[in-house]
Amino acid sequence: MDIKKFVDRRKALKLSQMKLCKGICTQATLSKFERNGRVPSLSILNRLCARMGITVDELNEDPASSIAAIRKRLNIIERDLMMEKYLKVQAALKEIDEAQITGIPLRMQFFYLRGMLNAVTNKKPDEVLFDFSQILDELDEKHQTIFTQLAYVGSGITYTRINQPARADFFFKKAHDFIRASLKETLVNEEYADYLRLLTLIFYTANYYANKGNLNLSDQLIDSGVALCSQNHVTYYLPRLKFLAAENAVQEKADRSDIQRLLSEALAFARLNHNQVIELRVAALKKGYVSRV
Known part of the structure; x- marks a missing residue:
């Protein structure tokens, strides 16, 4: 991360440390970042950069780690995960330096991918739930993005595997409620941006209810998924x-x-x-x- 670029921008705008950090963080936090390279939380850094009219990604010195390059890599990994190419996904995720992912949406995507891979490949529950907690407790605290729903499903898969049915049912019910609301949205919005992720939710939720013996609900979800595939030509x-x-x-x-x-x-x-x-x-x-x- 190019901290000099951050400092130069602040000075060019004639902003003191105290003025820049007012209402965002303490001056000590900002000083430690500028002097010692101690990076604050992403939410704080995003707000500091936004106040100066720049983005966190602009502070990244490595062109290979740009937001566009990382987004492309994560999207390829997500596609491979959908197609159950788990060994390929595992290898690709290991090549990504988590510290280079600074944008909140991309961090949520990364933690979702690693968490879901670990969930479906039966890794230790604490490893799975740690990644999902990054989304639920840190990056999407208000639970407004589809990544929260994906974290719910991954958590449900994990709790099913460790035989905690009440918790599994809790998370899959949340996912099912979201699916129903989202399917109504797709009827009026043909450019629904997250339809591939919605398909992920539909499949795993349908699979969960099939395993519970609720075949009627499972079949309904499957039919919705097939219709969504047809609607979006995927x-x-x-x-x-x-x-x-x-x-x-x-x-x-x-x-x-x-x-x-x-x-x-x-x-x-x-x-x-x-x-x-x-x-x-x-x-x-x-x-x-x-x-x-």
Whole structure:
């Protein structure tokens, strides 16, 4: 971080330390930052920079760590996470220096990705919940962004795994309420910005309720997810949604032809998206289902 750029900007605006930090932080906090490089909290630093008409990212000396470059890397990782390429996601996250991510939205995205990866790959609960707490307790204290909802779902996955059903149900109910409200918004706003993340919420919530035996609610969520994919012309989640629908259909003892159709659709979309995980699951379910009928 280029602290000299920060100091030069303050002096160019003829702002004293006391005037710049008034209502934001103590002068001692600002002095420690300018003299010793002790970076204050991101919320404080963002407000100090905003008062001078600059952004935190402008203080970053490394062009490779610019907001655009980091956003691109995180978006690629998020896409791979949706397609269950967990080893690739793990390797990519390890290459990112958390300290270089200064913007609050990007930090939330980073903690969501690392937390969700750890949740779905059965890492230690405290590791998972620590990342989500960064969002819930620090970066989105008012719980207004979709990253809070994603943190709820990841927390629900973790509490399900460690057999704390009341807590899991608490978080998934919050996610379900958000999904219902968001789906109404997509009916009037075709450019809903977070539809891919909404699909993530829909899939994991549908999967949760399927495992609880509430197949009707799960099917409703799956149908909403498929409709959202169609509306936005995306196929990332179709393999997983169609496969989950096939699993539900088996549990519901649906017609053999319906189950076969869903499995065929899941396989077709898995091949289209190079999702080998779903291809293997389809093969296993086909084999198990045939042996039972």
